[in-house]
Amino acid sequence: MEAEAEADVGAAARLAERYSAINGEWEERLRSDVADRDRALFVAKVNEEVIGYSRLHRFVPAEGSPADSAPAGWYLGGLVVATEWRRRGAGEALTRARIAWVAERATEVWYYANAGNRASLALHAALGFEEVTREFTVVGVSFEGGVGVLCRAVLQGPSKVAPLGM
Numbered sequence: 001m002e003a004e005a006e007a008d009v010g011a012a013a014r015l016a017e018r019y020s021a022i023n024g025e026w027e028e029r030l031r032s033d034v035a036d037r038d039r040a041l042f043v044a045k046v047n048e049e050v051i052g053y054s055r056l057h058r059f060v061p062a063e064g065s066p067a068d069s070a071p072a073g074w075y076l077g078g079l080v081v082a083t084e085w086r087r088r089g090a091g092e093a094l095t096r097a098r099i100a101w102v103a104e105r106a107t108e109v110w111y112y113a114n115a116g117n118r119a120s121l122a123l124h125a126a127l128g129f130e131e132v133t134r135e136f137t138v139v140g141v142s143f144e145g146g147v148g149v150l151c152r153a154v155l156q157g158p159s160k161v162a163p164l165g166m
């Protein structure tokens with residue numbers, strides 16, 4: 001990993017430690033997002049300062065998962081913007097970038113959130129996500145208040161169409 005990327009991962013990990021409900025090992029977790037082909041990490045910067053990050057991963061239900069398991073696919077997850085930088089478009093930019101990344105690889109993209117997270121649901125709805133169900137399971141994931149919303153966006157086809165040679 002290049003020095004700049006290394007520093008960005010560290011800064012994203014500090015944001016995660018500050019805002020995430022999940023404790024510990026953030027630097028290691030985010031470092032593996034960068035190294036793993038089935039995961040990705042994005043950062044938003046203002047004047048070289050990392051003010052937000054977002055993650056995505058390819059999900060495959062574990063063997064023996066319940067029948068209502070969320071389906072296999074690319075999932076956006078782990079979107080955080082520092083409080084003092086919210087409502088200035090960083091969350092949207094981080095989400096647009098991830099959608100574009102997935103669009104190079106698949107025709108749909110998934111995401112889930114707590115039903116009470118109005119900010120997240122509004123942000124994703126504005127970018128084309130539609131609710132699929134509230135009756136689903138992801139092994140190891142629980143939602144505060146007990147209700148999660150599984151959403152999907154259908155992606156357009158290839159963004160690049162090469163002209164035929166003359």
Ligand SMILES: CC(C)(COP(=O)(O)OP(=O)(O)OC[C@H]1O[C@@H](n2cnc3c(N)ncnc32)[C@H](O)[C@@H]1OP(=O)(O)O)[C@@H](O)C(=O)NCCC(=O)NCCS
Pocket residue numbers: 019078079080081082085086087088089090091092093112113114117118119120122123124126
């Ligand atoms: C959710 C979050 C990432 C949004 O980041 P942000 O940079 O403030 O979002 P943006 O400025 O790009 O907002 C884009 C749109 O999302 C919606 N939105 C964002 N924050 C909102 C809020 N507090 N209430 C309602 N809608 C909101 C709006 O539609 C907004 O567009 P507008 O500002 O033109 O009205 C941020 O609030 C955050 O880090 N929250 C804590 C972590 C979290 O809940 N992450 C999502 C987990 S699924």
